[in-house]
Amino acid sequence: MNMKTAYRYTVRFLMAIMGFSLIVAFPCCTSDKEKDGREDASVMEKPEKEAELDDVHNSDCMNTRSGSLPWETIVMKRDGDIVCCELQNYVANCGLRGFDINMEIAKANGAPDTVLIDVKPEIEAGGKDCMCRYTAYFTLRDLTLDKFYMKCWWYEGMVTLRDTDSLSFVNTLETAVIDGIEYELRHTTHQAIVQHVKTVEGELRIPAELSYRGETYTVISMHIDAFDDCESLTKITIPATMRQLGVADSDADNWNPFRACKSLKAIEVEEGNRWFSSSDGVLFNSNQTKLYSYPASSARTSYIVPESVRSICANAFSYTRNLTTLSFPNTVTEFGYEPFKHSLSLEHIILPAHLTTIDDYFFRGCTGLKDIVIPAGIERIGFLSFEGCTSLETIDIPESVTSLDIAVFSGCAPKTIIIRGRLNDDCFSRNIFGGMAQTATLYVPATDMERFAKIYHGPISPLD
Numbered sequence: 001m002n003m004k005t006a007y008r009y010t011v012r013f014l015m016a017i018m019g020f021s022l023i024v025a026f027p028c029c030t031s032d033k034e035k036d037g038r039e040d041a042s043v044m045e046k047p048e049k050e051a052e053l054d055d056v057h058n059s060d061c062m063n064t065r066s067g068s069l070p071w072e073t074i075v076m077k078r079d080g081d082i083v084c085c086e087l088q089n090y091v092a093n094c095g096l097r098g099f100d101i102n103m104e105i106a107k108a109n110g111a112p113d114t115v116l117i118d119v120k121p122e123i124e125a126g127g128k129d130c131m132c133r134y135t136a137y138f139t140l141r142d143l144t145l146d147k148f149y150m151k152c153w154w155y156e157g158m159v160t161l162r163d164t165d166s167l168s169f170v171n172t173l174e175t176a177v178i179d180g181i182e183y184e185l186r187h188t189t190h191q192a193i194v195q196h197v198k199t200v201e202g203e204l205r206i207p208a209e210l211s212y213r214g215e216t217y218t219v220i221s222m223h224i225d226a227f228d229d230c231e232s233l234t235k236i237t238i239p240a241t242m243r244q245l246g247v248a249d250s251d252a253d254n255w256n257p258f259r260a261c262k263s264l265k266a267i268e269v270e271e272g273n274r275w276f277s278s279s280d281g282v283l284f285n286s287n288q289t290k291l292y293s294y295p296a297s298s299a300r301t302s303y304i305v306p307e308s309v310r311s312i313c314a315n316a317f318s319y320t321r322n323l324t325t326l327s328f329p330n331t332v333t334e335f336g337y338e339p340f341k342h343s344l345s346l347e348h349i350i351l352p353a354h355l356t357t358i359d360d361y362f363f364r365g366c367t368g369l370k371d372i373v374i375p376a377g378i379e380r381i382g383f384l385s386f387e388g389c390t391s392l393e394t395i396d397i398p399e400s401v402t403s404l405d406i407a408v409f410s411g412c413a414p415k416t417i418i419i420r421g422r423l424n425d426d427c428f429s430r431n432i433f434g435g436m437a438q439t440a441t442l443y444v445p446a447t448d449m450e451r452f453a454k455i456y457h458g459p460i461s462p463l464d
Contacts, residue, residue: 050141051103051117059133061094072171078161083140090134095124101138105145112158114149155189178210185217194222201232208239208270220244224255233261234297238283240272245292254336256293258283259315264295279306297321307331312339320345324368328352335359340366347391351375358385360405367391376400387411387435396420403427410435418443419452420463428455 073088100120107113117140150159155169172187175195182196192210210217221244227233236258238245245257258264266281276292277284280300283293288308294317302325305312309329314336317326320343327350335355340346342365349363353375360382363369369389374381374396380403386392388411395414397404399421409417417440428451438458446462453460 051101052139052141053099053101054137054139056096056098056137057135058094059089059135061130061132071173074155074169074171075166076159076161076168077166078163080163081142081144083143083161085136085138085140087134087136090136091131092121092134093123094130094132096132096134097122097124099136099138103140103143105148112147112149113145114151115143115145115159116151156191157189176212178212179207181206183210183217183219184223185212187215190215190217192217192219194219194226196223196226196228197230197233199232200230201234203235203237204233205237206239206242208241222257224257227258228260230258230260231262233258234263235266235268236261236264237268237270238273238276238278240270240274242273243275245276254311254313256313256315256318256336258293258295259318259341261296262319262321263297265297265299266295267293284309291316294320294323298323301325303327305329305332310334312336314338315341317343317346319343324348326350330354335362337361338364340364342366344368347371353377356380358382360385361387363387363389374398374401379403381405381408383407384410394418404430404432406430406432407434407436408432413437414440416441416443418463420445422448428452431455 070089072090075086075088077084098121100122102118104116104118105113106116119136146162147158147160150157155171159167161167169188174185174187176183176185177198180198180200181194182198184193184195186192194206197204206219206222208219210219218241219239220241222242245255258267267278267283268281269276269278269283273286275286277286277288279288281295281298282291282303284291288306289310290313291305291309291311292313294303296319298320299322301322303323304327307329309332311334312328312332316336316339317323318338318341323343323345324347326346326348330352332352333354337359338361340349340363341361344365344367346366347368347370349369349372351373354377355375356377356379358374358378358381362382362385363372364384365388367388367390370391371394372392376398378398378401381397381401383405384407385405386395386409387407389409390412392412392414394416395409395412396418397420401419401421402424404419404423404427413436419442422445433456438456441459441461442452442456443461443463444452449460449462
């Protein structure tokens with residue numbers, strides 16, 4: 001199994017952990033175990049509640065997830081106000097180091113309290129090319145409720161757990177193709193997840209509910225690669241029941257699930273959806289602080305990101321066909337991975353003034369980009385960040401930049417590069433100008449001309 005496949009499986013079993021909650025249990029813990037100091041205040045309740053990780057075991061590793069693998073299982077056992085927990089057969093990348101766990105309790109008028117346990121997997125950078133089964137043990141303290149509403153990435157419902165009680169939940173799944181959409185059906189909760197959309201042309205409305213073998217399933221989320229290769233999709237409508245989109249990793253809920261849909265003109269959200277919203281065909285979270293997806297084939301030639309937006313998801317503006325001018329407000333402080341990947345139409349971009357880093361692959365494949373004003377507060381420009389920006393003629397790097405990574409301008413052929421600040425010493429041991437046509441005139445501080453002459457073989461002139 002290659003890395004992409006392994007990553008896909010990781011996503012499918014970690015999907016929704018980050019945006020929802022988890023409560024899991026096991027029968028062996030002691031109430032006098034020393035606390036680890038991590039506490040998370042409940043939503044509307046005092047005092048604070050606590051959840052602590054006791055242990056994680058790597059059960060075994062495998063190359064594929066076959067039908068012979070046991071199902072994920074949650075086992076719960078109560079001892080007074082202590083709930084001991086075991087999550088069995090949790091499938092994840094072999095690079096998983098552990099879990100970060102927090103608990104809070106949400107109160108609702110006229111309804112049972114909701115126990116929310118947030119379990120965030122910690123996976124080492126790059127992962128590994130294999131999958132493993134894990135068993136995780138942890139403890140919930142000060143949980144005085146006997147009956148509560150529980151949420152996790154695959155289970156949601158009422159739970160009654162009195163002193164000395166033990167409960168078990170098994171996550172049984174089935175894959176089915178219904179009306180051209182492949183779903184993962186969760187029998188325990190009667191929930192459906194869009195797993196893959198077969199070849200589709202034109203408009204698609206994802207149903208809120210579907211029937212299969214006499215049972216009704218609610219569509220709640222989708223896999224990160226559900227819309228891969230849907231290049232003929234022109235419009236999509238997200239149902240009111242959809243609560244999560246293509247979670248990728250521990251930076252959960254930070255990806256554009258429609259990044260490869262090159263003909264997509266508009267994304268709509270059904271009225272009543274509490275998690276997402278749409279404005280002018282652009283997909284946001286409910287309060288428009290996060291921009292998920294700009295439709296690649298929108299007819300607009302210019303777009304101003306709303307001032308309410310704080311973060312831009314990975315690949316959010318990928319593959320645009322008509323958008324030439326894009327402006328970000330200063331409220332934006334976070335960009336996901338490759339936000340403009342192969343946006344061939346983009347010519348002019350105004351970045352937020354408070355940005356401090358242009359990350360790796362930031363403008364990768366933006367062949368139409370003609371000019372870019374790098375904000376004065378930028379300190380680092382990452383690996384291959386301007387790769388393939390063949391239309392850039394002048395690159396002006398402000399004085400604030402102290403770090404340029406390897407092959408920053410690979411594939412570019414600018415006429416002028418201006419580096420106004422003093423780069424740190426590490427930069428001169430890197431191949432900063434790797435892959436770039438070294439015909440541009442490089443303007444640098446006079447005191448650094450000798451150092452640049454060792455790594456750049458084109459014309460160099462001092463700044464005035």
